[in-house]
Amino acid sequence: MSEDELVAERVFAALADPSRRALLAELATGGPATATDLAARLPISRQAITKHLTRLADAGLVAAEAGERRRIRYRLRSAPMRTAQRFLAALARDWDGPLDRLARHLEE
Amino acid sequence: MGFPDRIERSVRLARRPDVVWEAVTTADGLASWFGDRAEIDLRPGGAGRLMWTDEGLAAELRVERVEPPHVFAFTWPMHGVPADDPRRSYVEFTLTADGDGTLLTVVETGFAQLDDAHHPTAYDGHTEGWGRELGELVEHLSA
Numbered sequence: 001m002s003e004d005e006l007v008a009e010r011v012f013a014a015l016a017d018p019s020r021r022a023l024l025a026e027l028a029t030g031g032p033a034t035a036t037d038l039a040a041r042l043p044i045s046r047q048a049i050t051k052h053l054t055r056l057a058d059a060g061l062v063a064a065e066a067g068e069r070r071r072i073r074y075r076l077r078s079a080p081m082r083t084a085q086r087f088l089a090a091l092a093r094d095w096d097g098p099l100d101r102l103a104r105h106l107e108e
Numbered sequence: 109m110g111f112p113d114r115i116e117r118s119v120r121l122a123r124r125p126d127v128v129w130e131a132v133t134t135a136d137g138l139a140s141w142f143g144d145r146a147e148i149d150l151r152p153g154g155a156g157r158l159m160w161t162d163e164g165l166a167a168e169l170r171v172e173r174v175e176p177p178h179v180f181a182f183t184w185p186m187h188g189v190p191a192d193d194p195r196r197s198y199v200e201f202t203l204t205a206d207g208d209g210t211l212l213t214v215v216e217t218g219f220a221q222l223d224d225a226h227h228p229t230a231y232d233g234h235t236e237g238w239g240r241e242l243g244e245l246v247e248h249l250s251a
Contacts, residue, residue: 004111085188086222090112092187093197095214099119101141102131102212106123 004083010059011084019044020052027062027076034071113220118213125203128210129177132201143167150174156182170196178203186219195221 001009014020022042027033030041035053039046053074056062061080067073121128131137138146143158149171156169168191173181181200185191197218204211 002111008111082222086219087111089186089188089222090115090219093115093216095115095117095216098142099117099212099214103119103121105141106121106128106131 004086007060007080008084008087010061011080014056014059014061017052019048020056023049023052023056024061024076027074032065032067032073032075034067034073036071038074111220113217115216115219116213118211120206121210121212122208123210124208125177125205125210128203128212129180132203132212133174133176133180172198173200183218186222189222197221 014024019042022044023038026038026041033041035046035049038044038049038053042049044052053062053064057064057074059080061077062074063077064072065075123131131141133148133150135146135148138148138156138158143160143166145159145161146157148154148156148169152171152174154171156171157166158169159166167184169182169184171180171182173179179200179202181198183196183198185193186195186197189195195218197216199214199216202213202215204213
């Protein structure tokens with residue numbers, strides 16, 4: 001498996017879980033946040049948030065950094081999403097539908 | 109899994125190349141099968157626009173090759189990529205006479221341009237750039 005495929009596979013695995021989707025979406029829309037911030041904003045237990053953030057960090061989808069008062073903040077890493085997006089962009093391009101319509105149009 | 113860079117389709121059409129050419133290169137032709145409304149300035153460098161009004165979608169085309177009635181090509185945005193992103197896919201229609209019909213081949217390439225796995229710093233830098241720029245704005249406004 002190529003490096004790109006591994007990266008994309010990690011993105012899709014991360015997105016398969018609703019709690020991890022919620023965490024990634026919250027970091028994307030609200031910016032870097034601590035586990036405590038995220039627990040206050042999302043209906044997910046603090047313990048589960050810590051577990052999911054560790055897994056997301058291992059997969060390279062979030063990065064831990066020192067925040068205020070030395071509390072660890074988590075920041076979204078967008079690069080893996082771009083790699084997964086490349087795969088999705090090709091899947092999203094539908095030529096079969098339009099070409100069928102063209103063939104029918106020319107037979108009229 | 110595989111990462112496609114290239115999508116290719118061929119379809120045999122019941123009309124001669126000059127009729128197919130009209131269908132793929134004119135606003136009326138494109139609106140009859142591709143979008144539901146279309147505009148096109150049919151010359152290399154010319155602009156085109158395909159619209160799907162029910163879905164509220166539009167795609168901006170840039171015409172690249174016009175060699176009637178054999179080759180028509182344009183670039184357009186890839187799904188999930190901002191419309192003003194310089195990375196666009198390249199679509200080439202090739203029309204070949206086939207008996208009393210036409211073999212139409214569509215090749216779309218360029219998806220590999222979205223491969224940024226090896227340039228993570230550029231994108232992380234972009235994300236961090238927002239924070240930095242917002243910080244500078246705050247400083248500017250509070251000065």
